[in-house]
Amino acid sequence: MMIPLTLLLLAGCSSAVAQLDIGYYSKTCPNVEAIVRDEMEKIISAAPSLAGPLLRLHFHDCFVRGCDASVLLNSTKGNLAEMDADPNKSLRGFGSVERVKAKLEAACPNTVSCADVLTLMARDAVVLAKGPTWPVALGRRDGKVSSATEAADELPPAYGDIPLLTKIFASKNLDVKDLVVLSGAHTLGTAHCPSYADRLYNFSSAYNADPSLDSEYAEKLRTRCKSVDDKAMLSEMDPGSYKTFDTSYYRNVAKRRGLFQSDAALLTDAKTREYVQRIATGKFDDVFFKDFSESMIKMGNIGVLTGAEGEIRKKCYIVN
Ligand code: HEM
Known part of the structure; x- marks a missing residue:
């Protein structure tokens, strides 16, 4: 499918996220998009109802501390993580993210961030549900902090006017x-x-x-x-x-x-x-x-960590 030039420009040239790049993994993990797409095809054909939850996971990630995969981190002793905040208790699809991440770790260890995985999965979920496609600039890094309080404070409530x-x-x-x-x-x-x-x-x-x-x-x-x-x-x-x-x-x-x-x-x-x-x-x-x-391109750029910030998590549910 032809991607309109305006989308390519929007994905590639946002000054706030100049370090994100459509070809970010071209040398380190050239098949990243194909690997995600391949797994997503299997996931959605087995469970078409997961398209919505996977899109929502990306939204809930980006609105709290930016798109840094903080929504995927488990709570630990002494820290209640985003995923355990009230508005996040209905999130689904965590297992699918781990499944895709495991495939990427096998192909290109320690290279592709969970934040990028989630962004690609959300895009592919929409495509596989017969929606539009768009280019995804990559290079997000994973955060190390996840707070239920922040999630409860920052996500829009259903009663919002x-x-x-x-x-x-x-x-x-x-x-x-x-x-x-x-x-x-x-x-x-x-x-x-x-x-x-x-x-x-x-x-x-x-x-x-x-x-x-x-x-x-x-x-x-x-x-x-x-x-x-x-x-x-x-x-x-x-x-x-x-x-x-x-x-x-x-x-x-x-x-x-x-x-x-x-x-x-x-x-x-x-x-x-x-x-x-x-x-x-x-x-x-x-x-x-x-x-x-x-x-979606704008949403995927919210508060991203780039360069030496954050880390590339090995498993999405736990910091390295
Ligand atoms: C405008 C503010 C928004 C509010 C107040 C809102 C609120 C909600 C609520 C309350 C649910 C139902 C949760 C449940 O009971 O299981 C939901 C589901 C959902 N939301 Fe939103 N949402 C908003 C924006 C968005 C955005 C920006 C996206 C993605 C781009 C999104 C994607 C979804 C999807 C796909 C579901 C269905 C999830 C599933 O099937 O489990 N929402 N939303």
């Missing part, structure tokens, strides 16, 4: 367009009942259910998510096509059927609403794919 979400995204050098575009990742995956149950029961003193949620859809969700304490039940975030990366998320949001308050919030701001409504027409799928690629 536009001012809060905009502020959190801006703190990561992402703008309102990135917010509405990256929210489109909710075309993939499933959510646990507690992530949206507050919209269905005792929402406020005036309303039992969130009035910004389509009432028929709320009724349907209540049959799956029986109470705010129902922790096990999963709902598809983009019903009917939750394993396919497409634009139906925006059609759901436009019909007031976004699952989280953060999704519904996209209709409350003129700029994000205009974007949702435009993509929801189904006439601009290529625009969304290009925008998503651009925003």
Whole structure:
């Protein structure tokens, strides 16, 4: 597939991350992308529902201490790591990352960082779910610190409104367009009942259910998510096509059927609403794919460690 020049420029020339480079491993691990892709094909063909979780892992990594694979580190005696913070308890896919990393260690020992592995896996997850592709500049190094408190403080909450979400995204050098575009990742995956149950029961003193949620859809969700304490039940975030990366998320949001308050919030701001409504027409799928690629490149550049910073972990769940 032809990669547009604008994406190549965006991936390769971001001044903040000048040390990331598309050919970073060309001498030390020339087959890195093929190895990741090959494993990802096996992983996704065995479990297509893992595409969403692997994309989300990269997002949760980048928003806390930058894309440094800190989300993959296990807690240790005396330190509760990011992965054990409340918003991260529903993350999945850690085993798949270790599996890909093990393949890379066998081919090119001590060379490819877990942060790069995660970035490539997220890109390939989208591609294999029939979404767009984009070039990934490499050379991220792995962090040595992982804090549950930081994860709880910095990840956007499901109840976020536009001012809060905009502020959190801006703190990561992402703008309102990135917010509405990256929210489109909710075309993939499933959510646990507690992530949206507050919209269905005792929402406020005036309303039992969130009035910004389509009432028929709320009724349907209540049959799956029986109470705010129902922790096990999963709902598809983009019903009917939750394993396919497409634009139906925006059609759901436009019909007031976004699952989280953060999704519904996209209709409350003129700029994000205009974007949702435009993509929801189904006439601009290529625009969304290009925008998503651009925003993913920006997200993959957040706070990266390069050069002699950090380390190349041998195993992603533990520092060397
Ligand atoms: C705008 C702020 C965002 C909020 C408030 C948010 C919130 C959430 C929540 C609450 C869940 C459900 C967790 C569960 O109950 O299991 C979820 C799932 C998910 N999110 Fe987001 N998210 C946001 C942005 C993003 C971004 C930027 C991406 C990726 C680029 C992303 C990708 C995903 C995916 C793929 C899933 C499904 C995971 C699975 O199937 O296990 N989200 N998100």
